[in-house]
Ligand code: SF4
């Protein structure tokens with residue numbers, strides 16, 4: 001039996017049977033496919049690259065792998081010299097490991113060991129970025145930010161100094177920022193915020209939305225609303241925001257001279273504006289519809305992806321996510337029976353949205 005990675009064994013689709021490969025192409029008995037992840041980045045020069053194949057054959061005739069524990073050899077010295085020539089400054093040591101995850105694991109262990117050797121035993125914490133992924137060994141998972149790794153919070157939450165999240169009033173519901181912030185609050189982990197203005201999108205709104213906000217706080221500038229929103233979240237301890245002019249810097253300093261969190265009415269209005277900006281399918285993820293779908297389509301998940309795809313004007317997230325779903329459960333599997341629509345309290349024309357999604361993904 002083979003235990004396939006990243007799969008639920010009971011529901012996984014039949015894996016493709018690979019019988020040959022060349023360049024970017026993988027061949028099955030029925031078709032050829034582009035391997036767009038280079039076998040998880042391990043074949044980045046393509047399959048059957050003649051120079052690589054020749055070099056592997058020639059080396060295998062001498063010896064293949066020989067460990068570096070107490071031994072050394074000319075090929076590894078040559079590789080080390082070559083890598084060193086690419087590296088800046090005094091980065092001139094190479095430590096060879098057997099995979100990307102292990103490389104990061106080793107680097108983390110070295111960094112921690114360095115401070116132990118200096119007698120600084122207290123420096124045991126590692127900073128990491130939101131949405132980071134470094135691999136699947138234990139320490140790399142700890143510095144990663146994958147939903148499936150959140151059990152790490154359970155085990156190590158109390159040792160974390162802070163966690164960085166993308167929070168702004170658009171992403172509060174749209175990207176589940178609220179849920180993530182609440183989770184961190186539960187563990188008492190301070191939150192650092194990035195993209196408070198969502199890449200500048202919240203620095204200017206439509207004239208109607210700006211008027212609706214001015215009615216509540218005539219003196220407040222529009223970008224400041226995004227910061228006041230964050231000032232309303234006590235768990236937020238640091239806000240990172242890009243500024244490209246001196247004027248923006250001065251304006252932000254003025255904003256942060258005062259703490260002026262939003263009251264309930266202001267918060268509601270701001271989140272209403274965010275909803276309208278997304279202008280997506282109003283699915284509440286109640287999941288009443290899912291048990292009615294003969295195709296087993298995860299309808300709320302598909303509608304959420306659809307909203308993301310439309311709001312961001314395309315991009316790779318939706319196509320990549322859909323590709324990972326078995327074909328029989330993708331939006332294209334919808335047979336238009338409308339059983340789901342009969343029970344949807346939001347009266348969403350689900351079959352039409354899914355058909356539109358299929359078109360948009362083409
Ligand atoms: S219309 Fe499509 S999504 Fe809705 S129940 Fe039928 S097959 Fe499922």
Ligand code: SF4
Pocket residue numbers: 282283284285286287288289290299300303343344345346347348350
């Ligand atoms: S029933 Fe409607 S609102 Fe509820 S999850 Fe399904 S599509 Fe969304």
